[in-house]
Amino acid sequence: MSSVLYDTPGPRAKRRNLLFTIGFLAVLALVAWWVLAALNDKNQLAADKWSPFVTDSRVWTTYLLPGLTETLRAAGLAILIALPLGALLGIGRLSDHRWVRVPVGAVVEFFRAIPVLLLMVFANALYREFTTVSSDFRPLYAVVTGLVLYNASVIAEIVRAGVLSLPRGQGDAAEALGMRKGQTMMYVLLPQAVTVMLPALVSQLVVIVKDTALGGALLGFTELLSQNRQITANYGANTIATFTVIALIYIALNAIVTALAGRLEKRLRQGKKSAAAVIPAQGGPADVKSDAVSGA
Amino acid sequence: MFDFLDSGQYDLLGAFWVTAKLALYSAIGSLIWGTALAAMRVSPVPLMRGFGTTYVNLVRNTPLTVVIVACSFGLDQTLGITLGADRSEDIGFRLAILGLIAYTGTFVCEALRSGINTVPAGQAEAARALGLSFFQVLTLVVLPQAFRAAVAPLANVLIALTKNTTVAAAIGAAEAALLMREMIENEADALFAVFAVFAFGFIVLTLPTGLFFGWAAKRLAVKR
Numbered sequence: 026m027s028s029v030l031y032d033t034p035g036p037r038a039k040r041r042n043l044l045f046t047i048g049f050l051a052v053l054a055l056v057a058w059w060v061l062a063a064l065n066d067k068n069q070l071a072a073d074k075w076s077p078f079v080t081d082s083r084v085w086t087t088y089l090l091p092g093l094t095e096t097l098r099a100a101g102l103a104i105l106i107a108l109p110l111g112a113l114l115g116i117g118r119l120s121d122h123r124w125v126r127v128p129v130g131a132v133v134e135f136f137r138a139i140p141v142l143l144l145m146v147f148a149n150a151l152y153r154e155f156t157t158v159s160s161d162f163r164p165l166y167a168v169v170t171g172l173v174l175y176n177a178s179v180i181a182e183i184v185r186a187g188v189l190s191l192p193r194g195q196g197d198a199a200e201a202l203g204m205r206k207g208q209t210m211m212y213v214l215l216p217q218a219v220t221v222m223l224p225a226l227v228s229q230l231v232v233i234v235k236d237t238a239l240g241g242a243l244l245g246f247t248e249l250l251s252q253n254r255q256i257t258a259n260y261g262a263n264t265i266a267t268f269t270v271i272a273l274i275y276i277a278l279n280a281i282v283t284a285l286a287g288r289l290e291k292r293l294r295q296g297k298k299s300a301a302a303v304i305p306a307q308g309g310p311a312d313v314k315s316d317a318v319s320g321a
Numbered sequence: 322m323f324d325f326l327d328s329g330q331y332d333l334l335g336a337f338w339v340t341a342k343l344a345l346y347s348a349i350g351s352l353i354w355g356t357a358l359a360a361m362r363v364s365p366v367p368l369m370r371g372f373g374t375t376y377v378n379l380v381r382n383t384p385l386t387v388v389i390v391a392c393s394f395g396l397d398q399t400l401g402i403t404l405g406a407d408r409s410e411d412i413g414f415r416l417a418i419l420g421l422i423a424y425t426g427t428f429v430c431e432a433l434r435s436g437i438n439t440v441p442a443g444q445a446e447a448a449r450a451l452g453l454s455f456f457q458v459l460t461l462v463v464l465p466q467a468f469r470a471a472v473a474p475l476a477n478v479l480i481a482l483t484k485n486t487t488v489a490a491a492i493g494a495a496e497a498a499l500l501m502r503e504m505i506e507n508e509a510d511a512l513f514a515v516f517a518v519f520a521f522g523f524i525v526l527t528l529p530t531g532l533f534f535g536w537a538a539k540r541l542a543v544k545r
Contacts, residue, residue, distance in 0.1 A: 029437060029445045029463055031365050031455065038365065045366045053372065067400055138524045140484040142498050147516045150505045154512060235384035242386045242491035243502065250387055253394065264399040268391040272383045279382040 064265060074263035078270050081260075088256050092241075092249035093274060099165055099237045099248060103172035104230060110173065111180025116210060118185050129181075136178040142239050145171030149244050164247075168240035176233055183225045187218035220293045227286035231279045238275075249274060325508050326518070336500040337522050343414070343486040343496055344526070347421035348479055354422050355429025362434055377427040385488050389420035393492035410495050417489035421482065428478045436471030437463065441545075469541040476534030480527050497522060 034042060064070050077084045117129035136144070149167035152158045158166055191214060199209040240246030249271055256267045325331065361373035380388070396402040396419075397412055404415040440463050448462040487498035501519045508515055 029440050029442050030363055030459065032449070034365060042366050045364075046368045049366065049368055049372070063400055063402075069399060135520070135524075138527050139520050140487040140498065140523060142487040142490065143501060143516070143519055143523070146498065146502050146505060147512075150509065150512055154509055231382065235382075235386075238384035238386035239488065239491075242390055242488075243498075250384070250390065253390070257394075262399070264394050268387070268395055272387050272391070275384055275387060276379055276382045 069263070069265040074261060075266045077260045077263070078266065084256060084260065088252040089249065089270070089274070092247065092252040093278075095165070095246065096234070096237050096248040096278075099168045099172070099240065099246070100234045102165075102169045103176065103233050103237075106169070107173045107176040107180055107233070111177040112184050112215075114177055114181035115184025115188070116215075118181060119188060121206070133178040133181045136174045137182065139175070141171050141175040141236055142243065144174050145239060145244060147171075148174075164240055164244040167244055168237060168246050168248075171239075172233055172236055175236075176229060179229055179232075180226065183222045183229065184215075184218065186225075187222035188214050190221055191217055220290070223286065223290045223293065227283060227290075230282055230286070234279055234282060235275065323511075323514050323518070325504065325511055325515070331500060331504055333500065333518070333522075336495060336497045337526070339414070339494065339496040340483075340486050340522075341526065343417060343421070343489055343494065344483045346418050347425060347482055347486070350418065350422035351425035351429050351478075351482065354426035356433060358426055358430035359433035359437075362430060363437055373430070377430055380424060381427045381431075383424075385420070385424045385485055386491055388424050389417055389488050390491055392416040392420040409493060413489065413492045413494040417486070417492060417494045421485065421489070425478065425482050425485070428481070429475065432471050432474035432478055433467070435474055436467040436469075439470040439543075440466045466543050469543050472534060472541055473538035476531065476538065479534070480531055483527050483530065484523065 031038075061070065068074075114129055114133055117125050118133060120126045120129070145167050148170035149163060152163050152166050152170075153160075188210075195213055195217065196209055199213040204213070237246075237248055238250040241248040241251035245251070253264075253267050253271060257264050260267075326333065358373050358377060361369040362377070364370060364373075393413065393416055397416060403412045404419065406412045406415050444462055444466065445458050448458045453461065486496060489496055490499035490502065493499070497519055501515060504515045505512060
C-alpha cells in the first residue's frame with residue numbers, strides 16, 4: 026500500500042520493513058514478558074483470579090450487570106435530554122435576534138469551558154442543599170445534570186457548525202419560496218445538517234458514556250466502574266482481572282454505539298449527496314468517526 | 322460571600338498550581354507518546370500500524386476515569402509501582418500523569434494523523450518526481466504542512482486535557498477538583514461562590530490557550 030509518505034515498497038524497502046517488523050516484535054515481546062512477569066510476581070495471573078468472570082455467574086448478576094445498568098441509565102438519560110437541549114441551544118445561537126443569540130452563546134461557552142466533573146460535584150451539592158431528592162438517587166441526578174449541561178453545550182456547537190457549513194443558497198432558496206425562519210430551519214437546514222454532523226455527534230455520545238464513570242469514582246454513583254471495589258473484595262484481590270473486564274465492557278459498549286451510528290449514517294447518506302463537508306469532532310481530532318468499527 | 326477566600330484555610334492557588342503542573346507534564350508526555358503512536362500508524366510496517374491502531378481504538382474507548390483509577394489500584398496498590406514517590410499525594414500526582422499521557426496520547430496521535438491526511442498525495446508525488454529522498458520529502462514537504470493543519474485539533478486536545486486533569490481527584494492528587502469537593506462539603510452556605518471561583522479558575526486556564534491556538538491555527542493554515 027502507498028500513502029502520502031511513501032511509495033509502494035520495492036524489494037529493498039520490503040527487506041527493510043521485514044527487519045523493522047522483527048525488531049518491533051522483539052520490543053513488544055520484551056514489554057509483554059516484563060508486564061507478565063510483574064503480574065505473575067504479585068500472583069495476579071493465577072487462574073482463580075480470572076476464572077470467576079467465566080465460571081461464577083454471581084459476579085455478573087450481583088455486580089457487573091447492575092453496574093452496567095446504572096451506567097446505561099445515566100448515559101441514556103443524559104443523551105435523551107442533551108440532544109434536544111443541544112439542538113435548541115445551537116439554533117438559539119444562530120438566531121437573528123441579538124437578545125437570544127448573545128445569552129445563549131454565553132451559556133454555551135461557559136459550560137463548555139468547565140470540566141464536567143466540577144459540574145457534577147456542584148450539582149450534587151445543589152441537590153443536597155435545595156431539594157429533597159433521596160440520597161440514593163442523588164448521585165444519578167448529579168451525574169445526569171453535569172453530563173447534560175456540558176454535552177448540550179458541545180452538541181449546540183456541533184449543530185451550529187453543521188448548519189453554518191451548508192451552502193448559503195439553501196437558506197436563500199427556502200426564503201425565496203416564502204418559508205418562515207422556523208420552517209427553513211426545520212425542513213431545509215437541519216435535515217441536511219444532521220448528516221454532516223453525525224460523526225461529531227457520535228463521538229460526543231461516546232464521551233457521555235465514558236464520563237458516567239466520573240460519578241462512580243467521586244460521587245458514590247454505583248455504576249460499572251465503582252463495582253471494582255466489591256468484586257476485588259469478594260474474589261480475592263483480583264484487581265488486574267477486574268479492571269481488565271470492566272475496561273473491556275466499556276470498550277464493547279462504545280464499539281456498539283459507534284457501530285449503530287455508523288449504520289445510521291450509511292442509511293442517511295444513501296443516495297444523497299451532502300452539500301457540505303463533514304464537521305470534525307469537538308475536543309478531538311477531525312476523523313474520530315467510525316474508526317473503532319472499521320479498524321481503519 | 323467570598324470570605325472563605327481570606328480565611329487562609331484553603332490553598333486555592335496551590336491547588337490550581339497542581340492542576341497546571343498536571344496539565345503541563347501530561348501535555349509534554351502525551352505529545353511525545355502521541356507522536357510515536359502517529360509515526361507507527363502511518364508507517365509502512367504492517368505490525369506497527371496494527372499495534373498503533375489497536376492501542377488507539379482500545380484506549381480511546383476506555384473512560385479516562387477507568388484508566389486513572391486502574392493506575393492507582395492496579396499499579397500502585399497491587400503491583401507496588403509508585404514511580405519513585407513516597408507520599409500518597411505524590412503517588413497520585415505521578416500516576417495521574419501516567420494515566421493522562423496514556424489516554425491523551427491517543428488523541429494527539431489522531432490529531433497528527435488527521436494533519437498528515439490533509440496533505441494531498443500530489444505534494445509528495447511532486448516532491449519525489451523532483452528527486453527528493455524519502456527523508457527530504459518528509460521534512461521539507463509533508464510534515465511542515467501536516468503540523469500546520471494539526472494545530473487546531475491539537476489545541477482542542479490540549480484544552481480537553483486541561484479539563485481532564487480534574488479526574489486526578491479520583492486518586493487523591495491535590496488538585497482543583499479535589500479542593501472544590503472539600504470546600505463544598507465545608508462551606509455549604511457559600512455553594513455558588515465556591516463554584517464560581519473554580520469555574521473562573523478553569524476559564525482562566527483554558528480560555529487563553531483556546532484564543533492563542535485559534536489565532537495560531539488561522540495564521541498557519543495552508544491556503545489551498
